[in-house]
Amino acid sequence: MQLKIEENGAVRVIYVKEERLDAHNSDEFKAELNRQFESGMKDLLIDLKEVRFIDSSGLGVLVSGFKNASARQGSLKLSELQNQVKSMFELTRLHRVFDIFQTVDDALKSY
Amino acid sequence: MKSIIDIEIVVPNQTRYLSMIGKIGENLVRELDRFKGDREELAHHLNVVLTEAVVNAIKHANAADPNKDIQIRISASDQEICIKVYDSGQGFDLTSVPDPSFETDPLDEKGRGIFIIRSLMDSVEYKKSNGGNVLEIKKKLG
Numbered sequence: 258m259q260l261k262i263e264e265n266g267a268v269r270v271i272y273v274k275e276e277r278l279d280a281h282n283s284d285e286f287k288a289e290l291n292r293q294f295e296s297g298m299k300d301l302l303i304d305l306k307e308v309r310f311i312d313s314s315g316l317g318v319l320v321s322g323f324k325n326a327s328a329r330q331g332s333l334k335l336s337e338l339q340n341q342v343k344s345m346f347e348l349t350r351l352h353r354v355f356d357i358f359q360t361v362d363d364a365l366k367s368y
Numbered sequence: 369m370k371s372i373i374d375i376e377i378v379v380p381n382q383t384r385y386l387s388m389i390g391k392i393g394e395n396l397v398r399e400l401d402r403f404k405g406d407r408e409e410l411a412h413h414l415n416v417v418l419t420e421a422v423v424n425a426i427k428h429a430n431a432a433d434p435n436k437d438i439q440i441r442i443s444a445s446d447q448e449i450c451i452k453v454y455d456s457g458q459g460f461d462l463t464s465v466p467d468p469s470f471e472t473d474p475l476d477e478k479g480r481g482i483f484i485i486r487s488l489m490d491s492v493e494y495k496k497s498n499g500g501n502v503l504e505i506k507k508k509l510g
Contacts (some may be wrong), residue, residue, distance in 0.1 A: 277390075280423040281383035310390070310412075312419045313480035321477050341412045348487055350474050 258284045259290060265302075268368055269293055270361060272304045278315035286315075290322040291332075299331025302364050306337035311345050323355065332356070336364045371397060373444045381426050381436040388417035389422055389440060393451075402446050403509055413488045413507075414449070418442075421453040421480040421503050429455035429501055449507045456500040462492070 259274035271289070275282060278304040293301060301322060305311075319333070326333040338346065346352040358364035373396060379385040393414030397407055422438055430436045439454040439461050462482065489507045496502075 258469055277387055279383070279419055280427070281386050310415060310419075312386075312416060312423065312486055314423065316480060317477040320475055324475060324477075344412070345416070345484075348484060349480055354474050 258285045258289075260286075262293075263350050265365055266368075267298075268300045268302055268365060269298045270302045270304060270365075272306070275308060277310045277312075278305070278308050278318075279310065279312040279328045280314035283314040283318045287318045287321060290318065290325070294325050294329065299326055299329040300332070300368060301326060301333045302336060302361065303333065304336045304361050305339070305342055308342055309339055313349075316345065316349060316351060319355070320351070332368075334358065334359050334364050334367065371401065371446060373442075375442045377440040377442075379422075379429045380434060381432070381438055381442075382434050383423065383426060386422060387418050390419045391426050393418045393442065396442060396444055396449075400444060400446075400509065405510070414451075417488055418451060418487050419508075420485050421451060421505060424460070424481050424503065425453050425455040425457075428460040429457040432456050433457070445509075447509060449509060451505040452498055453503045453505075454497060455503075459494070459496075459501040462494040462503075486498060 261272040263270045266273055278286065290301065303319065323333045336358040337360060338357060356367065358367065375392065375396065377389060377392065379389065394411040397411040397414060403410065422440065425438050426432060430438065431460060436456055441452040443450045482492070489505050491506045493504045494501060
């Protein structure tokens, strides 16, 4: 799975460089999120600019990360959702759960 | 002029084929000449539904056994799209999945797959078929 990970102060920005976030790569993504938390990071920003498609497994991993971050008094925020991806958040009502930003810069200003 | 498309796909019980199967669903929508609705949205919905249905068969029905197969049959006419996903496993209980019309816990990590299929399509059934099971999903067109 292609990810680009950048540090920005206390925030770790994870760019998902995949067209799909689905049951095929969600376990690998979950393992990477867990690695970040275990290394002491608690504020993660996930950029989904390149993700055209997300399924219930992809959504489930983001929920898992959100709960993990919250349990550590941190946060998991999202940026740059494509329309089809956004529609899946709306269908499952997860758009009410996550802080979702237009750009990485907008998200970084929120910390 | 006859315009019924019938596609049959058999793939090993592995998630690596999800993208290919989803794209077949998207491409099928391009061939529905008489469909008057939002083509891009329907293409996305078929991709999602095929992905969810196949994942369900891989993980829950075929118990992630990579030596089993999954058979998928997609039929499209002017009136309806019908997707059938056959598994040869123990099956699962469709009735245990919450109804999309009820507010579910948004922070559950699992159980969204069938919810999503039910929300996007018109009917979902899971029944016995030739020693295995079939998940049968229908969407009315027009």
